[in-house]
Amino acid sequence: MKNLIPWVCVGALLVGGYLMYSSGQSKEAELTRLRQEGEELTALKAENEELKKLPDQSVELARLRKDNDELLRLRNEVKQLRDQGKQLTNKMLALQNDQTRREEQFNSETQALRDQNKQIAQVTLRAAAQTAQTQADACVNNLHQINGAKQQWALETGKSAEAMPTMADLLPYFSQNAFPVCPAGGGYSLNDIKTFPTCSIASHNLKHPANAP
Numbered sequence: 103m104k105n106l107i108p109w110v111c112v113g114a115l116l117v118g119g120y121l122m123y124s125s126g127q128s129k130e131a132e133l134t135r136l137r138q139e140g141e142e143l144t145a146l147k148a149e150n151e152e153l154k155k156l157p158d159q160s161v162e163l164a165r166l167r168k169d170n171d172e173l174l175r176l177r178n179e180v181k182q183l184r185d186q187g188k189q190l191t192n193k194m195l196a197l198q199n200d201q202t203r204r205e206e207q208f209n210s211e212t213q214a215l216r217d218q219n220k221q222i223a224q225v226t227l228r229a230a231a232q233t234a235q236t237q238a239d240a241c242v243n244n245l246h247q248i249n250g251a252k253q254q255w256a257l258e259t260g261k262s263a264e265a266m267p268t269m270a271d272l273l274p275y276f277s278q279n280a281f282p283v284c285p286a287g288g289g290y291s292l293n294d295i296k297t298f299p300t301c302s303i304a305s306h307n308l309k310h311p312a313n314a315p
Contacts, residue, residue, distance in 0.1 A: 234286070236285075237284075237285040237286040237306075238286075238303075238305055238306050240285045241284045241285060241286065241288060241301050241303070241306035242306060242308060244282035244283070244284065244290075245290075245298065245299050245300070245301065245306070245307070245308050246308070247276070247282055248272065248282060248290065248292065248299040249298055249299055249308070250275075251272040251275035251276065252267055252272065252292065252295055252299065253295065254275055255267050255271055255272055255275065256295045261295060262295070263294065263295045263296035264294050264295070264296070265294060265295050266292070266293070266294050266295075267292055267295070268292070269281055269292065272292070284301050284302075284303065284306065286303055286306070288301040288302045288303035288306055289301070289302040290302075
């Protein structure tokens, strides 16, 4: 019995040592775990601090949305301005085309009026020339009648070639005692018997080459 006691004590010591060793190992593992968790906690705190420094995502998202809405609004305004610019350009082109058409129409009407006025002027000139010729022919015919009356008066009264008759002397030789009148408003000079009567309008005189007997 006495011999077993030392062995029991040794066994107890060994068991106690083992338990102490196991407890130490367990504590060491626990300390290691705690150190790791402390390090992770420190890293998480540092990361959290960094995240706090970053702007709030909701605020940034709201700002981005606002910027996007503003961009869309500006794009719509630009589109409206472009559309208005196209409309103004089309209106300007339409006005220019209308102005060109009006100018062409005006020029055409002006040319037509010029041609018409030219034709009217030509017709007027021909009519005036014809009227002047008709008046000249009538006046020359009057001068022939006056000259015939002068010759008949001189023959009946026995006047010489130098005799100068008056209108009163010649009235009886005209129908209804009406002395001829120049249709162009010229004045007659009776002159003496040997000289043709004349009109104040030179082209109506009997001595005019075109009217000489």
